[in-house]
Each structure stands twice: as C-alpha cells, then as structure tokens.
Amino acid sequence: MIQTISILPGVTLRCFRDDRFKQNSLSLQFVRPMQKDEVAMNALLPAVLLRGCQSAPDLRAITLRLDDLYGGAVGAQVRRVGDYQTTGLSCSFMKDQFALSEDQIFAPMLAFLQELMFHPLLVDGAFSKEYVESEKRNLISAIAAQRNDKRAYAGAQMIRRMCKNDSFGIPRLGEIEDVEAITAEGLYAHYQKVLRESPVHIFYVGQRQPEEIAQLLKPAFASLDRNPILLPEQTGYHISDPSDEEEVMDVAQGKLSMGLYTPITLRDAAFVPMQIFNTLFGGGMTCKLFMTIREQMSLCYDISSSYHGSKGIVTVAAGIDHDKAALVRQEIIRQLQACQQGDFTEEELRSAKEALLSQLRSTHDSPGAIEGYYATAALSGLPLSPEDYMERVEKTTAQQVADAAKTLQLHTVYFVRGEG
Amino acid sequence: MEKIFYPEVGETLWREKLPCGLEVQVLPRPGFTKKLCYFVTDYGAIHREFTMDGVSYNAPAGVAHYLEHKLFDMPGRDITGEFAALGAIPNAFTSYDMTAYYFSCTENFTQNLRLLLEFVTTPYFTPESVAKEQGIIDQEIGMNEDNPDNRLFELLVQTMYREHPIRTPILGTRQSIAQITPEVLSACHRAFYRPENMILCVVGDVEPEEVAAIAQQMLSDAPHPEVTYLRSWQEPVQTEQKLVSERMEVSMPMFQLAFKSEPVGRGEDAVRRELVADLAAEALFGESSQLYLQMYDDGLIDASFGGGFETIEGMAMLIASGDSRRPEAVRDAVLREAARIAEEGIEESDFLRMKRSALGRRIRGLDSFESTCFRICAYYFAKYDYFRLPALYRQIGREDIRQFLQQTVTQDSLCLAVIYPNEEETI
Numbered sequence: 001m002i003q004t005i006s007i008l009p010g011v012t013l014r015c016f017r018d019d020r021f022k023q024n025s026l027s028l029q030f031v032r033p034m035q036k037d038e039v040a041m042n043a044l045l046p047a048v049l050l051r052g053c054q055s056a057p058d059l060r061a062i063t064l065r066l067d068d069l070y071g072g073a074v075g076a077q078v079r080r081v082g083d084y085q086t087t088g089l090s091c092s093f094m095k096d097q098f099a100l101s102e103d104q105i106f107a108p109m110l111a112f113l114q115e116l117m118f119h120p121l122l123v124d125g126a127f128s129k130e131y132v133e134s135e136k137r138n139l140i141s142a143i144a145a146q147r148n149d150k151r152a153y154a155g156a157q158m159i160r161r162m163c164k165n166d167s168f169g170i171p172r173l174g175e176i177e178d179v180e181a182i183t184a185e186g187l188y189a190h191y192q193k194v195l196r197e198s199p200v201h202i203f204y205v206g207q208r209q210p211e212e213i214a215q216l217l218k219p220a221f222a223s224l225d226r227n228p229i230l231l232p233e234q235t236g237y238h239i240s241d242p243s244d245e246e247e248v249m250d251v252a253q254g255k256l257s258m259g260l261y262t263p264i265t266l267r268d269a270a271f272v273p274m275q276i277f278n279t280l281f282g283g284g285m286t287c288k289l290f291m292t293i294r295e296q297m298s299l300c301y302d303i304s305s306s307y308h309g310s311k312g313i314v315t316v317a318a319g320i321d322h323d324k325a326a327l328v329r330q331e332i333i334r335q336l337q338a339c340q341q342g343d344f345t346e347e348e349l350r351s352a353k354e355a356l357l358s359q360l361r362s363t364h365d366s367p368g369a370i371e372g373y374y375a376t377a378a379l380s381g382l383p384l385s386p387e388d389y390m391e392r393v394e395k396t397t398a399q400q401v402a403d404a405a406k407t408l409q410l411h412t413v414y415f416v417r418g419e420g
Numbered sequence: 421m422e423k424i425f426y427p428e429v430g431e432t433l434w435r436e437k438l439p440c441g442l443e444v445q446v447l448p449r450p451g452f453t454k455k456l457c458y459f460v461t462d463y464g465a466i467h468r469e470f471t472m473d474g475v476s477y478n479a480p481a482g483v484a485h486y487l488e489h490k491l492f493d494m495p496g497r498d499i500t501g502e503f504a505a506l507g508a509i510p511n512a513f514t515s516y517d518m519t520a521y522y523f524s525c526t527e528n529f530t531q532n533l534r535l536l537l538e539f540v541t542t543p544y545f546t547p548e549s550v551a552k553e554q555g556i557i558d559q560e561i562g563m564n565e566d567n568p569d570n571r572l573f574e575l576l577v578q579t580m581y582r583e584h585p586i587r588t589p590i591l592g593t594r595q596s597i598a599q600i601t602p603e604v605l606s607a608c609h610r611a612f613y614r615p616e617n618m619i620l621c622v623v624g625d626v627e628p629e630e631v632a633a634i635a636q637q638m639l640s641d642a643p644h645p646e647v648t649y650l651r652s653w654q655e656p657v658q659t660e661q662k663l664v665s666e667r668m669e670v671s672m673p674m675f676q677l678a679f680k681s682e683p684v685g686r687g688e689d690a691v692r693r694e695l696v697a698d699l700a701a702e703a704l705f706g707e708s709s710q711l712y713l714q715m716y717d718d719g720l721i722d723a724s725f726g727g728g729f730e731t732i733e734g735m736a737m738l739i740a741s742g743d744s745r746r747p748e749a750v751r752d753a754v755l756r757e758a759a760r761i762a763e764e765g766i767e768e769s770d771f772l773r774m775k776r777s778a779l780g781r782r783i784r785g786l787d788s789f790e791s792t793c794f795r796i797c798a799y800y801f802a803k804y805d806y807f808r809l810p811a812l813y814r815q816i817g818r819e820d821i822r823q824f825l826q827q828t829v830t831q832d833s834l835c836l837a838v839i840y841p842n843e844e845e846t847i
Contacts, residue, residue, distance in 0.1 A: 020451050022430070023784045047723075059716060063708035067773045070780025094780045098430070130717075138722045141743055144671035145724075148568055250669045250842065253562040285511075286504040298552060301559030319563050347505065354507035361526035362454040367787065 001364075002374055003210045010228030011200040011221050014378065015210040016370050022098065024106060024206035025367040026213075027077055027090035028117060030198040031379065033231060034085045034167040040174025041182060041190045042087040044132075044139055046076030048187065049089065051131040052121035056112075065112055069105050070094045074113060081379040082234040082310030083167045086201070087194065089117055092367065095207070106208065107216065114220045118195075126188040139179050143171070150255045150416055155317055157247070158257040158414035164240040168311050197229045203375045205367040234381050237261045237312045239411075246415045253301070255416040256325055258316040258332065262407040266309035266382045272392040273404040278307035280352035280401065281339050282316055287352070288335045288344070289316070297331065299324050310380040314408060322418045329413065336410075342402035349401065353393050360386045360393070421446075421628055426807040429783060433796075433807060434628035440639045441616030445796055446628035449789075453526045455624030456789040457533055459540050460797045463612035463649075464517040465592075466585040466733060470649035472611045479608055480599040481585075482592015485514040486557065487605050491521070491540055493549055499539045508532040514590055517733040518801065519612075524789070529626055530634060537620075537638040543609040545602035554597060561591050568670045568839050572741075576676045576837035579664040583653040584735045614644040619800050623793045652734045657682060658832045663748075665838040673840050675747035677727075677754060678739040680833040684731050691804040692812055695778075697729035697738060699816065700824040702774055703766055704758055705740055711757040720750050738828055747838045758829035762822055771818040779813055 005013045032042055056062045066072045072093030079086045093109045121128055147153050156171065163169025173179075200221070204213055239261070264270045282289040282305025289303045303318040320328050338344065363373050363386045373386060384392065421436040421444075434446040468479045492499050492512075503510040508525035521540050525532050564570045577586045588596070622631050657680050681697070684690040705711050705727055715721045727740030744750050785791050799806040 020449075021787050023787055058713060060708060060710065060713040063706075064773065067708050067777035071777035071784070072780070073784075092784065094784050098428075098780075098783050100776070134716070134719065137719065141672055141722055141724070145743070148670050150566055252565040253559065284504065285509060286498075286501050294556065298555040301556060301563050319559065321559075347501070351501065351504035354504060355509065358507045358509065358524075358526050362452075362524070365452045365454040365789070 005210050005214050007214050007218050008221050013202045013214055015204045018205060019207040021367055023092050023094055025092040026204045027371055029086040029088040029201045030194050032085045032198055034083050034170055036170050039085060039170050040178035041187055042085050043078050043173045044135055045087050045191055046089055047135040048127055048131050049116055049120050050076060053115045054119045054121060055115050057121045069109050072109050080172050081376055084379055110216045118220050127184045129184045132184040132187055136179050136182060140176050143173050143176050150251050151317055154255040154257040154414050154416045158259050158412050161243045162259040162412035166238040195224055196227055199228055203371050205370050236263060236265050242411050244413045246417055248417050248419055251418045253319050254322045254418060256318045256320055256328060257414045259412040260314040260408045260410050262312045264404060264407055265312045266380060270404050271309055273396050273400040275307055276352050276396055277339060277401050277405045278305055279355050280344060280348055281305055284355040293331050299328055325415050339405040340402060342398055349398055356393050357390055360390050421632055428810040429807050431807050436632050438636050440641045442635055442639055443619040444632045444635055445621045446631050447623045449624050452625050454524055454789060455529045455626055456524045456793050458520050458522045458621045458793050458797055459536050460518055460520040461612050461618045462801045463519055464515050465590040466516050467649050470611055470647055472647050473645045477607055479604055481588040481596040483600055483604060483608055484519055485591050486600050487608055488512050488514045488519050489553055490545055490605055493544050494539055494542060495544055502535055506532050516586055533634055543606055545605045547602060550602050557597055558594060568668050568674055572674055572676050572837055572839050575664055575666055576678055579661050580659050580680060580835045583655050586732060586735055610645055611647045615639050619797050621793050621796050623789045659835045662834060663836050665840060667842050668839050670839055670841050672743045673745060673747060673838055674743050675838045676739060676741040677751050677836050678737045679828050681736040681828050683734050684736050686803040688804055691802060694731060695812055696816055696820045696824050699774055700821045701728045701738055703821055704825060705754060715753055720744055720746055751836050758825045762826035765822045766818050775813050779810060782809060
C-alpha cells in the first residue's frame with residue numbers, strides 16, 4: 001500500500017494513496033540523532049519557522065494565508081523515535097473538490113509549506129531575535145508546565161533516573177538551561193546544518209499521485225547544498241544504577257511511576273509477545289493491573305502500563321492514596337510474576353490479542369494513524385506491516401507471552417507523595 | 421429508513437424514529453474497517469430536578485456520572501470483558517448536559533451493538549456495589565482536584581453563576597456522592613434512559629436497516645413514565661464578582677476570562693447564534709485576529725492561548741484561556757479590542773476568509789469518526805441537522821458578528837479567574 005520514492009539521495013517520500021478522506025496530509029521530517037546538545041534546538045526550530053517566512057512575515061500573515069486555503073493547518077512536528085529525534089513541519093488541508101467555485105488548495109498549500117520550511121524570515125543574516133526569544137519563552141513555559149500534570153511529571157522523573165546512560169533519558173524538549181542558551185545566530189547555524197546533513201522523511205496521505213508530489217517538492221531540495229549523513233543504528237536500553245525515590249508535593253493524590261527493562265525491542269522476533277504481555281498486564285481495559293488494583297481492591301483511580309518498543313522499557317503509572325504506595329507496589333509485582341508464570345486465562349490472552357488486533361485493523365482508518373504507524377516504523381526499524389503484525393499476534397502462544405514477561409527486570413521507582 | 425444525501429459535505433445519513441421512541445442515525449463509511457457506535461441520553465450532571473409520574477425528585481450532585489459508572493454492572497457478568505472478548509473497546513462519559521456510552525470495533529459489530537443496548541438499558545444496583553463505587557469516584561475527585569485547568573474552570577463558574585447547576589462539578593462532591601443509593605440511581609435511570617430521550621448513532625461500514633432492526637428488537641415498547649425536568653434557570657447576564665483567584669502548585673499563572681451570554685436554546689436559530697459566536701470569537705482573539713498577534717508579540721499570551729463559545733443547556737459564555745504573567749492586561753486588551761470592532765465593524769474580505777476557514781475545518785473534521793459521531797448526537801439534541809451547517813454559514817453576515825461582540829464582551833458580563841503559583845514556587 002505504501003509507495004516509496006527517493007526524491008534525491010537522503011530524501012525519501014512515502015505515500016499512502018487513499019481517496020476515502022476529505023483531506024490531504026503531509027509531513028516533512030528531518031531526522032537527527034537524539035543528543036543532549038541539540039535536543040532543545042530541534043524542539044525550538046519548527047516553532048520559530050512557524051513565526052514567519054519571507055512571504056508571510058508574521059503570525060497573522062501566516063494565519064491569513066491558511067484561512068484563504070480553507071483553514072488548512074500547519075504544525076510543528078518534533079518526535080522521539082528511539083535514539084533519533086525528528087524535527088519538521090506537517091500540514092493537513094481540505095481536498096480541492098469541496099472548495100467553492102474553482103479554488104485551488106493542494107498546490108498552493110505545498111508551496112506555502114516549503115516557503116515556511118526553506119525561506120524563513122531573516123534579520124541580519126539570521127533568524128529574527130524577537131521570534132527566537134519569544135519562542136524560547138514558550139518552550140521554557142512548556143517545559144516548566146510539565147510539572148502541572150503530576151502523573152506525567154512522576155513518569156518523567158522516573159525515566160530521567162532510569163535512563164542516565166541512555167538517549168531515552170534526554171527530555172524530549174530539552175532542559176530549561178539548554179533553551180536559555182540558544183541564540184538566534186546559533187539556531188540559524190543549526191538550521192543550516194539540519195538542512196544540509198539530515199536524512200529527510202516525507203509522508204503523504206491522500207489521493208494524489210506520488211510523482212506529482214515528488215515533482216512539487218524536488219526543486220526545493222535540489223537547490224540545497226546537501227551532504228546527508230548516515231545515522232547510527234538504533235540501540236536497546238543502556239543500563240545505569242537503579243534508584244528508588246520519593247518527592248513530597250502539594251497534591252491530593254499520590255502518583256507512582258515504575259520502570260522495568262527488557263532486551264526485547266521492536267526489532268526482535270519476541271516483540272509481538274512482549275506487546276501482548278503489556279496489553280494483558282496493564283495496557284487494556286481488562287488488564288490485570290486495572291482489574292485487580294482498581295476494580296477488586298479499589299486502591300487507585302487509574303493504573304496502566306506502556307511498552308516503549310524502540311528501547312525495551314515498560315513503565316507503570318498509577319494514581320493512588322499516599323499511604324497505599326507499598327501495597328500497590330507489592331501488588332504490581334505480584335501481577336507481573338503471575339504473567340511470568342503464565343498465570344493468566346485463555347480469555348485474558350484472547351482479550352489482549354483482540355485489543356491489539358482491533359487497533360491494528362483500524363490503522364488505515366485515519367490519516368494520523370497511518371502516518372504515525374508507517375513513519376515511525378521506518379525510523380525505528382519495526383520490520384512489520386500492520387498485516388504481518390496481525391498475523392504474528394494471532395500465532396503467539398501463552399508460553400511465548402510468559403517467556404517475554406520473564407525477561408523484565410524492575411529498575412527504578414519514583415513516587416510523588418502529598419504533604420497530608 | 422429515511423436516507424438523506426448532503427452534496428456540500430459529501431455525506432449520506434440514514435435516520436429513523438423507532439416505534440419505541442428511539443432516534444437511530446447511521447452514517448455509512450464504505451471502505452473503512454472501524455465502526456463507532458454512540459448510545460446517548462439527553463441527560464447530564466445539571467439535570468437534577470425532575471418530576472416522574474407526579475412525584476418530584478431532587479437528586480444529589482454527581483448522580484449522572486455515578487449512574488454512568490454503575491450501568492456497566494450486570495448480575496454475574498463482566499461487561500467490559502465481554503466487549504473485550506469481541507474485540508471492542510467500550511467507554512462512556514458524562515458531561516454537563518449529556519451522557520454517552522460507546523464502543524469502537526472492527527469485527528463482531530452486531531454482537532457489540534446488542535451488548536451496548538443491553539447493558540445501558542439494564543439497571544442493576546446493589547447496596548454493596550454502590551458503596552464500593554464511592555471509593556473509586558473519591559479517587560477520581562482527588563485526581564480532578566490536582567488538575568489546575570479543572571480547578572480553574574470550577575472557580576470561574578462558581579463565581580459567575582448564581583443559579584445554574586454548572587456551579588457544581590460533574591463528579592459531584594465527596595459529600596454529595598455519599599448520599600447516592602440504589603434507589604436514587606434507579607429513579608434517575610427510569611426517568612432519563614427512556615428511548616424517546618435517547619439517540620443511537622453509528623459511523624462506519626454497516627447496514628443501516630440492520631442497526632434499526634436490532635435496536636427495535638432490543639428496546640421495550642412498554643409505556644414509559646411521564647417525566648419533566650428542569651432545564652432552564654433564572655440567571656442574570658451581569659456578573660457580580662469580576663475577579664477571583666487561588667494558588668496551586670503550577671509553574672505560571674493560568675487564567676480563564678469569560679463573558680456571560682444568554683443561553684442559546686435549541687433549533688436552527690440557536691445553532692446559527694452559536695456559529696455567529698464562534699466567528700466572533702475568531703474575529704476577536706483567534707489566531708488570525710490583530711489582537712492575537714499583538715498580545716503574542718507583547719508577550720502577554722503564548723501558544724497556550726485559545727478560546728471560543730461554550731454552550732451548555734441553560735447557559736452560554738464566550739471564554740478565553742491560557743497562561744500569562746499578566747492576566748489582567750489580557751482582559752483589558754480583549755475589552756478594548758471588542759469595543760473597537762463594535763465601533764468599526766470588520767472588513768467584508770476578512771469576514772469571508774474567516775467563514776471559508778471555519779467551513780474547511782468543519783469539513784476536515786468529518787474525517788474523524790469520534791468528532792462526527794459526537795456532533796451528530798449533540799446536534800440532534802439541539803434539534804438541528806449537523807450536515808446542513810454549510811447553508812447556515814451562508815446566512816451569516818458580518819453585521820451579526822459586530823452585534824454579538826457589542827452585546828456580549830462588556831465589563832458587565834465578565835469574570836476573570838486566575839490560578840497563581842504557590843509563593844515559594846520559582847521557575
């Protein structure tokens with residue numbers, strides 16, 4: 001279903017042709033290694049690009065152009081994919097057929113996206129200081145605001161400790177002091193480096209021909225002085241010293257976060273059993289953690305686990321009463337051990353498989369899910385199409401799930417406790 | 421079934437009012453594997469006073485949400501597990517003015533549909549299970565108390581409104597939910613889960629006639645109780661207290677600035693007023709407005725800023741929210757800009773562009789099963805047909821926008837709520 005075209009060396013276009021949607025979606029991603037010294041710049045870059053280009057030099061001019069294109073949307077896209085970080089822009093916009101009279105949207109929108117990406121507003125040969133400073137403030141606020149969501153905060157603190165020796169421990173938006181240190185000149189130099197050396201991944205969902213899109217995008221890349229680098233291969237989890245900490249905050253509900261690791265990543269054959277384990281353990285509505293700790297024991301409002309397949313990390317998060325932490329931790333471990341010993345019913349296994357299958361079957365039902373699956377698979381090294389993936393899920397046995405669970409080791413715990 | 425084609429949005433909707441009173445609407449989506457099904461009642465957290473067969477009830481706050489949780493219980497069965505075994509993900513939510521139960525699936529659609537209709541129409545409440553739920557909802561209330569956005573909205577509406585039940589949180593309070601008994605839940609279920617008070621809506625590649633047939637078969641034609649419920653409140657448009665604030669563990673001051681407006685009611689005029697208000701919000705402080713750029717450049721607001729027109733049964737308000745170190749300066753700038761637009765009006769070309777943009781975003785939104793299904797239901801209760809919106813946009817003129825801002829965005833009707841960081845907190 002995916003057509004891949006190499007527009008130029010290091011510039012890959014992937015297209016999912018589909019006429020069921022009322023819109024077109026396109027994302028333009030520059031791929032970087034996830035590194036502490038540039039993560040904040042990669043996070044900041046698209047925000048600055050979206051402040052103004054030469055033909056639309058401020059926010060209002062940009063919005064007016066987009067409004068003219070029937071409310072087309074352009075957004076910053078910054079993602080962590082294993083050891084890589086992507087930075088770039090994405091857009092979605094209505095199909096021409098719904099426009100009034102003969103208005104065109106497709107070609108003008110792609111042209112505008114390229115103006116934003118390649119022709120930013122420049123002042124004295126660099127980005128506008130005003131825009132850079134203002135977007136730095138936004139990014140700093142966003143980093144600081146992560147404290148507002150205490151569940152996410154506890155999770156971030158846990159990962160920071162568990163991944164001291166791994167790129168996964170680098171915060172996605174960088175640290176406040178990294179952002180503060182960025183200058184308009186420095187960011188512009190970084191931007192030029194990104195344009196010159198980064199592999200580019202473009203993803204399109206819609207009814208247009210791949211060749212048509214390649215033709216519209218090629219001139220911009222051809223005019224750049226490109227020398228694409230080879231990215232290092234993706235790696236699994238790099239271990240560090242374990243930790244077990246508590247922080248006291250003014251909160252009504254305690255937030256518990258636990259981190260476990262496994263050698264199994266999405267590049268391994270045991271990935272699918274591991275994913276099924278996670279769904280059965282803490283990923284779905286009928287999972288063990290939810291059914292026992294919330295439904296049977298009423299110890300928490302929410303509890304869930306996630307498997308980060310690009311790294312081989314499983315995290316557990318729970319919102320609990322302050323004095324129940326020891327009890328909840330003990331029960332989480334007990335449920336893990338049950339999975340490791342194959343102590344789950346045929347029905348639990350079936351439910352977990354069905355939940356995964358249902359999610360995979362509907363991958364092709366939304367432009368966002370399509371882009372999310374294929375663009376991430378290409379970068380993270382997941383060798384399975386949704387169809388192959390589903391076939392593996394069907395074939396996985398209870399023993400394989402238990403074997404995958406056995407590889408998990410508890411590593412780090414972080415608990416945000418209330419003062420009361 | 422009636423089949424209606426809407427060429428402007430490229431959609432075909434099937435609909436039927438069943439003999440039992442239930443409205444069924446199906447939007448077929450050939451070529452998609454996902455099926456989404458909503459079963460919704462025109463009943464939410466604010467509907468607490470009602471009469472049923474001549475008897476008056478005044479239910480404790482939080483009962484609609486409590487009922488939503490408890491309906492998943494069936495004697496000796498695990499409903500979520502049964503859905504899961506059929507590959508479906510069931511869920512539910514309670515808002516101020518509606519309660520929705522839904523599932524999405526890719527296979528076993530008709531079995532899942534039967535299960536949904538069955539569990540929502542089968543009340544089963546035991547004293548033990550009702551008591552146990554209190555612990556879970558207590559935790560949910562605790563989680564909300566830690567959520568600054570949530571707390572801010574509560575602060576705002578408690579300050580702005582005197583009579584409207586939006587003053588009480590959807591979940592209720594720890595005290596109010598302690599008063600909920602199996603009897604209270606049963607009475608509310610009988611009163612509000614009558615088929616004529618509900619809609620069943622499906623989006624996906626399904627057979628519309630089959631959906632209607634299953635619903636007709638599963639739901640009882642037996643006579644239902646006579647129910648009337650309180651749906652409007654005497655509420656002045658003026659606000660008494662204009663400013664309210666609190667401290668919490670947040671990184672930066674957060675604000676919500678609102679202007680009280682007349683409730684819109686139901687029907688075409690109501691929906692038209694909503695669209696006018698949305699466009700007015702866009703003209704006043706949307707991303708394409710002069711004010712937005714000015715405030716952004718002055719550092720008064722950041723990317724977290726946004727707003728629009730909120731309508732809940734019996735109330736409506738224009739609201740803007742975001743993070744700002746100077747929320748009072750944002751308030752003053754919004755008032756000044758509204759006065760300027762009320763004076764000068766907006767350019768015809770700007771107005772047409774705004775309408776084009778709003779229409780384009782609505783059409784793109786149809787790609788989302790969730791938002792489309794939700795809107796079909798919400799607009800059904802508002803007594804308007806969602807897919808006729810493009811025609812309604814054509815009727816709106818720029819003078820409507822000017823008038824709306826002149827009437828609504830005034831010192832008389834405003835309230836500003838702020839949550840400041842705890843004092844010892846530094847960034």
